[in-house]
Amino acid sequence: DVKVTQSSRYLVKRTGEKVFLECVQDMDHENMFWYRQDPGLGLRLIYFSYDVKMKEKGDIPEGYSVSREKKERFSLILESASTNQTSMYLCASSAADYANTGELFFGEGSRLTVL
Amino acid sequence: AQTVTQSQPEMSVQEAETVTLSCTYDTSENNYYLFWYKQPPSRQMILVIRQEAYKQQNATENRFSVNFQKAAKSFSLKISDSQLGDTAMYFCAFMSPPGAGSYQLTFGKGTKLSVIP
Known part of the structure; x- marks a missing residue:
C-alpha cells in the first residue's frame, strides 16, 4: 500500500525556534513536495525535489528551506519560526511520470502552531 | 499564470442525493490536465x-x-448517490503538460462538502 509518512501530526513551537518537519515515502518515488494548506487559501507549493540533493522553489519558499539527502526522505526546515508560519503542512510524493499523470500521494499532514 | 477558482466554500447534500461542485480556471494553453x-x-x-x-x-x-x-473553462464534479464517506474537502487542480513551462499543480481554494444522514 502506498505510504507517505509525516513524522509529527501536531507540533507547538515558539517564535525563533528551528523547526524540522520530516517526510518519508516508501514508493521509491522520484518527486517529493511540501505544501502549505491554509483555510481559504487552498494548497500552496513551498518546495519540491525531483531527485536526491535537488530542490526547486515553489510559490512561497520564503522562510523555508529543504533537504533531500536520501530518495525516500524530504525534510522541510523553518530556520526561525514565526507566527505567520502557523499552518498545516502537507508532504506529497509522485512517480517519475508525474508530468503526465499529475497524481500526488499525500501524507496526513503536520499541524504546526508557532506561539 | 494559471488560476483555479472554486466559488462554493461550503456545500451540503443529503445522503443518496446528487451534488455538483463547481470549478473554473483560467489559462491560455490549449492542452492541459484537470x-x-x-x-x-x-x-x-x-x-x-x-x-x-484534449x-x-x-x-x-x-x-x-x-x-x-x-470553451467555458469549467470543470465541475458530480457526485451521485452521495455517501457519508464523501464528506471531505474537495480541491480542483490544474496542470500544464510537459514542455509547457511549470508542470506543477495549481490548486483551487477548496469546497467543504458535508453529507447529511
Missing part, C-alpha cells in the same frame, strides 16, 4: 478523478463524474 482531489477529515488527500483537455469525453470514476466545458 483534477479533483478529496481530503477527508484528518486523512490523506487522494486523487478522485483526472481529465485531459479528450472530449468526460471522465467517470464510479459515482464521480465531471462536466468538462473547455
Whole structure:
C-alpha cells in the first residue's frame, strides 16, 4: 500500500525556534513536495525535489528551506519560526511520470502552531 | 499564470442525493490536465478523478463524474448517490503538460462538502 509518512501530526513551537518537519515515502518515488494548506487559501507549493540533493522553489519558499539527502526522505526546515508560519503542512510524493499523470500521494499532514 | 477558482466554500447534500461542485480556471494553453482531489477529515488527500483537455469525453470514476466545458473553462464534479464517506474537502487542480513551462499543480481554494444522514 502506498505510504507517505509525516513524522509529527501536531507540533507547538515558539517564535525563533528551528523547526524540522520530516517526510518519508516508501514508493521509491522520484518527486517529493511540501505544501502549505491554509483555510481559504487552498494548497500552496513551498518546495519540491525531483531527485536526491535537488530542490526547486515553489510559490512561497520564503522562510523555508529543504533537504533531500536520501530518495525516500524530504525534510522541510523553518530556520526561525514565526507566527505567520502557523499552518498545516502537507508532504506529497509522485512517480517519475508525474508530468503526465499529475497524481500526488499525500501524507496526513503536520499541524504546526508557532506561539 | 494559471488560476483555479472554486466559488462554493461550503456545500451540503443529503445522503443518496446528487451534488455538483463547481470549478473554473483560467489559462491560455490549449492542452492541459484537470483534477479533483478529496481530503477527508484528518486523512490523506487522494486523487478522485483526472481529465485531459484534449479528450472530449468526460471522465467517470464510479459515482464521480465531471462536466468538462473547455470553451467555458469549467470543470465541475458530480457526485451521485452521495455517501457519508464523501464528506471531505474537495480541491480542483490544474496542470500544464510537459514542455509547457511549470508542470506543477495549481490548486483551487477548496469546497467543504458535508453529507447529511
